Amino acid sequence: MNKRGVLLVISGPSGVGKGTIINKLFDMDDNLYFSVSATTRQPRQGEINGVHYTFKSIEEFEHDIETGEMLEHAQFSGNYYGTPRSAVEKKLSQGKDVVLDIEIQGARNVKRLMPEAVLVYILPPSIDELKKRLNGRHTETEESVSRRLHTAYSELHEAPELYDYFIVNDVVENAATKIEEILDCKRCGKAAMQEIIKQILEEAENLA
């Protein structure tokens, strides 16, 4: 009897340390699968189709958006990037938990198309700390820090209504452990247990 995997969406403002938490999570849990994004940009040297990205033509990608095959997508510098539903579905049905690292608009789309998805939002310990972390990145100009903070503020207003769980990233290990606990407990959630419930109901009917 195969339990269905959990679809886990992780979001949070730039600078909150999401990438580090996700890396830690993959160290801790070998039932996780990181969704391979689809893109319309050209493959770079050494990039393997289906490993780094699934490369698609613009026509294919737009067709996938129309049919709902793209769980979410965004455009950067004229190229599409998105999450193909069929690959996610396949892993979930194999009992793998699938992690998507996407921003709030994408998360909203995923929740609409797959309402059983678990949405986790990573919070900074404080806004002051978030500012410090962004200023500590040497790649950021003062203007880009201020732009990222502005986006963070507006996201923080939208997040409470959409996300299921909120984790403060004070210590990376603690934050990753909390996500692991959320996965553990979702493994007895209604969606994951549906096969087992069905089986007990069938047994009950045969005995009734």
Next chain:
Amino acid sequence: MNKRGVLLVISGPSGVGKGTIINKLFDMDDNLYFSVSATTRQPRQGEINGVHYTFKSIEEFEHDIETGEMLEHAQFSGNYYGTPRSAVEKKLSQGKDVVLDIEIQGARNVKRLMPEAVLVYILPPSIDELKKRLNGRHTETEESVSRRLHTAYSELHEAPELYDYFIVNDVVENAATKIEEILDCKRCGKAAMQEIIKQILEEAENLA
């Protein structure tokens, strides 16, 4: 900053071993509070008001039903039994997690009045095993076993739509640990985190 506690409703068919799981859970977790029921029956010798039960007159109890102060209630042998909302609210606001051991109609009422409640349904490893456990009780006649099984079947049909989590009681320790994990993960749920989210939003507004 006080995190709000989690309201945990535990249900399951007679004979599934709910009481044993709940006792084990209280051994494991000292942040739990078992809700004290209200009743209109007369106190028995040694029973303390507010400890074993909160004793109420029929008029008080019926008034509490009308105002929504009874989260759920039932009648047995002409007496009312129910869960007073204000006592539950008080513990939750102190950050305590509150456990209610109630059947499916009660759980439905609690969910309606407090939608953030977490509903856990305990499943037997199999219907055959449930039958064995009920037959093993020396207090049950053949007729009462058959009546309890009949109730279990109809509950099992209603449960999937209502409950959030399903736990198979194969080994008591494992089942209790799973409930503990659900509590842990609900401690980063939206309802528990609302104060922390509010505080970060206020900080963001002051800095914006």
